Amino acid sequence: MKIAIMGYGTIGSGVAAVVERNAASIAKRVGEPIEVKYVLDLREFPGDPIQEKVVHDIDVIVNDPEVAIVVETMGGVEPACTFVKKALAAGKSVTTSNKALVAKKGIELLDLAKENHVSFLFEASVGGGIPIIRPLNQCLTADEILEITGILNGTTNYMLTKMDREGVTFDEVLKEAQDKGYAEKDPTADIEGFDACRKIAILSSLAYGSQVDFEDIYTEGITKITDTDFKYARKMGTSIKLFGTSKRAGEEFYAMVAPVMINADHPLYAVNDVFNGIMVEGNMVDKLMFYGRGAGSLPTASAVVADVVEMAKNPHTTLVTSWSTKKLPLADKGTWVRKFFVRAAENTEEKKAQVEAAFGPVSYIELEGLNEFAFVTPEMAEAEYEKKAAFVDGILQMIRMDV
Amino acid sequence: MKIAIMGYGTIGSGVAAVVERNAASIAKRVGEPIEVKYVLDLREFPGDPIQEKVVHDIDVIVNDPEVAIVVETMGGVEPACTFVKKALAAGKSVTTSNKALVAKKGIELLDLAKENHVSFLFEASVGGGIPIIRPLNQCLTADEILEITGILNGTTNYMLTKMDREGVTFDEVLKEAQDKGYAEKDPTADIEGFDACRKIAILSSLAYGSQVDFEDIYTEGITKITDTDFKYARKMGTSIKLFGTSKRAGEEFYAMVAPVMINADHPLYAVNDVFNGIMVEGNMVDKLMFYGRGAGSLPTASAVVADVVEMAKNPHTTLVTSWSTKKLPLADKGTWVRKFFVRAAENTEEKKAQVEAAFGPVSYIELEGLNEFAFVTPEMAEAEYEKKAAFVDGILQMIRMDV
Missing domain, CATH: 3.40.50.720 (NAD(P)-binding Rossmann-like Domain)
Incomplete structure (x- = not known):
């Protein structure tokens, strides 16, 4: 042969x-x-x-x-x-x-x-x-797939893991990843999420049996994630990962690439360094996770x-x-319901009153020595979040949550 | 059809x-x-x-x-x-x-x-x-499999997770598992490792392409694992899991079912409750892990x-x-090289002198209020461990380590 x-x-x-x-x-x-x-x-x-x-x-x-x-x-x-x-x-x-x-x-x-x-x-x-295409094609044939969420890009996962563990800045860790050969000279495809976008498009097309065009997938990379975000994450016992996700919600299908904040009980929480992990949820088999070297x-x-x-x-x-x-037509991301982690400038009573006027009662997370604060919204559609967030001055960061 | x-x-x-x-x-x-x-x-x-x-x-x-x-x-x-x-x-x-x-x-x-x-x-x-048979048959065909290690029994994993998190005794957690329907009235097949033994025999037969008889596999259950063991584990940042394992070491093949102490960086560390996880190591693909519901x-x-x-x-x-x-003939477990976690009665200088005379310098782990201590041996063959352990009086526990 x-x-x-x-x-x-x-x-x-x-x-x-x-x-x-x-x-x-x-x-x-x-x-x-x-x-x-x-x-x-x-x-x-x-x-x-x-x-x-x-x-x-x-x-x-x-x-x-x-x-x-x-x-x-x-x-x-x-x-x-x-x-x-x-x-x-x-x-x-x-x-x-x-x-x-x-x-x-x-x-x-x-x-x-x-x-x-x-x-x-x-x-x-x-x-x-990691075997994932063949399992989707041949092993999960008795299920309707409800969700696929993956850490699909080893370079960005290495960078985020490093930021999480060592408290370094995005620029520092990017330089180190380039020096080590994990990131390319032009790191755009990785850090802007384009690589993960193509991969979740392929997985989604197989999982739902219809063509998902990668051009249709809202894609946000990790360039806006800072060392300060990870300080909050550490205090909250969470981590931040770049997820390629697609899911079925009733008759609607969603897909997105974006940094997501998760708790320690998420099946992908322990997927660190250059490793990839892919979580598949079927309506019969529940949640499966596949883990291994996503590159090399x-x-x-x-x-x-x-x-x-x-x-x-x-x-x-x-x-x-x-x-x-x-x-497969994708639903507007504005209707995707979840919680949001938000950071706002100026830790004052007035600002918190503004937050609560917009979002209702929320719990706050504060870091010593910083004149800002963070909060987690209740579950709401992304469009609703955006509407409410417009009433709060000086929002510094928003990270979607999967908790 | x-x-x-x-x-x-x-x-x-x-x-x-x-x-x-x-x-x-x-x-x-x-x-x-x-x-x-x-x-x-x-x-x-x-x-x-x-x-x-x-x-x-x-x-x-x-x-x-x-x-x-x-x-x-x-x-x-x-x-x-x-x-x-x-x-x-x-x-x-x-x-x-x-x-x-x-x-x-x-x-x-x-x-x-x-x-x-x-x-x-x-x-x-x-x-x-969890898809594992088909991946072994169809996805890992370019690799020679070096190791398969699985948490293959949900009942015992539920029990060990509970002991780890809540500090309860073996008898308490067994009763609870039976009350919840996770363990059967006669729990022998689960807690003595017989169920895991049959499963690792099947996986090993597929992975190495030769018949592994389950009767040949040394099998030890979790009945001797105590809440005190988990107190040490917590102090060491480790956990104890029931592993079905087989591995290739040069021309030799080993297989065993036994409780094993692992560090937080082990791919199976985060496999908790009734979930199963199976780690497969190939000579080309390195370590893969498959995770999901092993029963239900x-x-x-x-x-x-x-x-x-x-x-x-x-x-x-x-x-x-x-x-x-x-x-497939299995090598004698006496030649399997690894570290051992050992607990000995009476926390005295004489006893530690005895330990060091047998094992050389080791580091000790001690728990407040207990007149005993634990230590981790250097890597050695299991037969060598047994020979040396015979020189130490009052050994309370030995748990194999995969670290």
């Missing part, structure tokens, strides 16, 4: 490593050895054992009937999409770790795979090495190669993914 | 409820509706909507060609095994939630299913509603019905489970 890897970066080289290091056990599972025949990349890799396999022309792969499975680990929508389409059209099954591609073109590529009696899988596109060369490659093994065991078959072309 | 349920107890009735309540979404996934045609039970259920479906003779089910799938939720090895064999031999796929049956007869039933071109699945036999009518039934859905979508096929007849 010959495969080709498109893109020899962090994940692509991990795929080559996994296939080599676990060759014996993989061959046992598939029934024959798996061998990397080509690596497509613009670069050369002198000294690397795969150098002799490097090709620069996708058509070499597409036109070789020996190649049954193609691994796409290039990242980005183009040229990955064009290359994947060529491979599928040529009757090759494809697995990808590329969340941008899956979020944007997933349904189209699944259809093309079906037409060509091959498979298009993407376990590694969300949660790195070998863990992500492990998920890619598991897709390869499944496709190798099921040739000339389309492994079914429940993702329909029907678009 | 008609199914039959054998055994209308907690889980069997849950299966009927799931099939009815999620009928629409299940029909969409399968491509046709799923209907319960028969319920096999010794009892009648007057007033229950399934009463008209109750039969008392397995042959009614076996001889009805309309029944394609049989659900076994009776529990116990016999007569469940005989009935499952009859169903498989008649060309019906079977799913079971019965860990005793799977641990004892799994490999035989898988072979029989294969001979008859049908499937034998058992997702619900371990971890209740609807969560367990959710896993059973997910098996039904998969079998309904793949008729006349044997869904493959990697479980070989080759027996």
